[in-house]
Amino acid sequence: MFDSNLHIKIVTRFILTFFLAVLIFPQISNAQNKEVVAEKGDGIYRLLTRHGMSVSENMETFVKLNMDKLGKENSLIVGKKYKLPSTPVKTEKLSPAKATGKTVRYEIFGKEYENVEITSSELKGATYYLMAGHGGPDPGAVGKYNGKQVCEDEYAYDMTIRLARKLIKEGAAVYMITRDKNDGIRDESILKVDHDEVCYPNLKIPLNQTRRLKQRTDAVNKLHSNNRKGFSRMIALHVDSRPVGENIDVFFYHDKRSNTGEKAAKTLQKTFQDKYNQHQPGRGYNGTVSSRSLYVVRNTNPVAVYIELGNINHKRDIQRFILKDNRQAVANWLTEGMITDFKTNK
Numbered sequence: 494m495f496d497s498n499l500h501i502k503i504v505t506r507f508i509l510t511f512f513l514a515v516l517i518f519p520q521i522s523n524a525q526n527k528e529v530v531a532e533k534g535d536g537i538y539r540l541l542t543r544h545g546m547s548v549s550e551n552m553e554t555f556v557k558l559n560m561d562k563l564g565k566e567n568s569l570i571v572g573k574k575y576k577l578p579s580t581p582v583k584t585e586k587l588s589p590a591k592a593t594g595k596t597v598r599y600e601i602f603g604k605e606y607e608n609v610e611i612t613s614s615e616l617k618g619a620t621y622y623l624m625a626g627h628g629g630p631d632p633g634a635v636g637k638y639n640g641k642q643v644c645e646d647e648y649a650y651d652m653t654i655r656l657a658r659k660l661i662k663e664g665a666a667v668y669m670i671t672r673d674k675n676d677g678i679r680d681e682s683i684l685k686v687d688h689d690e691v692c693y694p695n696l697k698i699p700l701n702q703t704r705r706l707k708q709r710t711d712a713v714n715k716l717h718s719n720n721r722k723g724f725s726r727m728i729a730l731h732v733d734s735r736p737v738g739e740n741i742d743v744f745f746y747h748d749k750r751s752n753t754g755e756k757a758a759k760t761l762q763k764t765f766q767d768k769y770n771q772h773q774p775g776r777g778y779n780g781t782v783s784s785r786s787l788y789v790v791r792n793t794n795p796v797a798v799y800i801e802l803g804n805i806n807h808k809r810d811i812q813r814f815i816l817k818d819n820r821q822a823v824a825n826w827l828t829e830g831m832i833t834d835f836k837t838n839k
């Protein structure tokens with residue numbers, strides 16, 4: 494007899510292991526296809542349907558992936574593990590999360606990171622419009638590292654898209670306003686400079702600053718007009734702060750008319766302060782929150798926070814952003830702050 498308790502235990506352990514693997518080593522598990530066990534009565538149709546996958550879209554790939562494990566006429570063998578095809582591609586928008594535990598594929602994150610498992614519903618109901626600074630014909634601030642050119646827009650983009658992925662994992666709906674079709678999340682130190690970023694959904698970015706800022710502001714407001722009632726934030730990330738002192742930290746700006754914006758900025762700043770104290774005690778942290786008249790903050794309709802993460806021209810800051818782990822830490826810390834903001838600042 495088939496021991497169904499044991500079966501459940503094995504499946505549970507498998508799911509747990511997978512869940513932990515995703516949390517700790519997202520890059521490793523994302524490169525693999527999820528495996529599922531065939532149950533009594535399962536055919537390909539039933540197995541795919543049970544896992545929320547369209548049969549017509551996935552049948553062919555499923556057969557190819559599992560060729561060596563199929564029975565007569567492509568039947569499934571009970572108890573055997575089968576690979577599921579990666580979920581269908583989402584390109585235009587990063588849609589609201591499906592149920593926790595589901596995996597959604599977003600090409601914009603690049604090959605290594607495109608499969609995103611929704612691991613929690615902490616941000617269910619929140620919508621984020623993420624605006625990486627500059628892009629297209631405008632590289633933003635330009636610095637040098639080991640004789641190589643480093644541009645603000647590439648580093649801002651990498652941290653923004655890491656943030657996008659992290660927010661989706663927590664159940665949020667996310668729109669990348671500045672978009673790059675082929676960069677994805679990049680782990681290299683020196684991020685190659687290109688000029689093919691577009692503005693949501695697929696608009697050529699003008700060089701003229703006023704037109705450029707208006708274009709992305711319009712994109713946010715248009716999307717926001719369909720979602721006025723829900724919780725939403727516009728988050729802009731830059732790496733070209735110009736502080737007076739020696740020590741450069743993270744600066745958070747909000748619209749002076751927005752109390753909610755101020756509270757959101759303070760929540761994010763507090764999260765960074767706590768993280769610095771935890772990871773680099775004694776370093777001292779000079780990040781501030783202030784109001785500033787910035788076009789995209791003034792003119793976008795959702796509550797907005799504009800973040801200067803440092804300066805790509807500053808030697809110490811470059812060293813900070815060159816490391817992929819640091820770029821990921823920025824995304825993780827912001828996500829943590831944004832969860833607090835979502836829960837306490839509605």
Ligand SMILES: [Zn+2]
Pocket residue numbers: 626627633634645731732733
């Ligand atoms: Zn900038």
